[in-house]
Amino acid sequence: MNKQDIMVALMNVEEFPTLPQVVTRIIELCEDEEVHVDDLAKVILQDQSIAARILKLANSAYYGYLRKVNTISKAITILGFDSIRSLSISASVFDTFKKIKSNYNFNRCQFWLHSIGVANISKMICIYINNRKDKEAVFLGGLLHDIGKLFFESYYNVQYEDVVREVTVERCSIRDAEQKIFNVTHDEVGGWLTDRWKFPDDLIHAIQFHHNLDMCPEEDILITSIVHIADHICRIHNIGSGGDILIPQINPIAFSAANLTEEDIQKISDKVPEEKENIFTFMAIMD
DSSP, X not given: OOHHHHHHHHHHOTTOOOOOHHHHHHHHHHTOTTOOHHXXXXXXXXXXXXXXXXXXXXXXXXXXXXXXXXXXXXXXXHHOHHHHHHHHHHHHHHHHHHTSOOOTTSOHHHHHHHHHHHHHHHHHHHHHTTOGGGHHHHHHHHHTTTHHXXXXXXXXXXXXXXXXXXXXXXXXXXXXXXXXXXXXXXXXHHHHHHHHTTOOHHHHXXXXXXXXXXGSOXXXXXXXXXXXXXXXXXXXXXXXXXXXXXXXXXXXXXXXXXXOOHHHHHHHHHTHHHHHHHHHHHHHHHO
């Protein structure tokens, strides 16, 4: 099997995982500076699964709002358009892959826990470097950075058992095992998948290049580097599973792009235990 075979399959697979039209519309509205809160709320209410999760999160300790939030319009006002976009995409992706039977050798619960961990740590890094404007973009990048693994295990579950076996027997990275079995890795497939979903370029690049910063377009190197660093920290804390037990080194490009030192990384890492409750809260709401 080669890279071209996987790409052709991804473009032509029957029952390809598509996101609901309402999510596409939510993304469009969230990027429209002129849109009214009530207009966005009407669209969100067309998908009760997304609406319910937004209300649950708005009323959870995750955001720490003291008064009860009982309308979508109020939730939008509190959370902001960027958070609403992130939550809508997150809920939709969760639901999309829930419909597809899982490979019993692939633990989706641990997969999502790792992904949510990387998402939250990405946001922590953004706040640490005083770059709050990108915190929702890096959250989504972290949440979906390994989405290519879900495509593999959903549509090539027999072959992905070989990947899992290779990791166990050879004690190699999951990317090395994917390269051996498929001749392509989950980060590349994740880039193709999110491109087909017509996600923003910065999100596609964060997913596609988080293991390969040298190839990332310069305009998106900061967001991608943050996700790259967050993945490293998340693995140190053993939050969920990234598919193997290895902890890859941080690429020097990431230190430069985020203007961080080893000491900064340690300071951020030291605060991760305080974030675990939020990670599990988000997991419970999405699941």
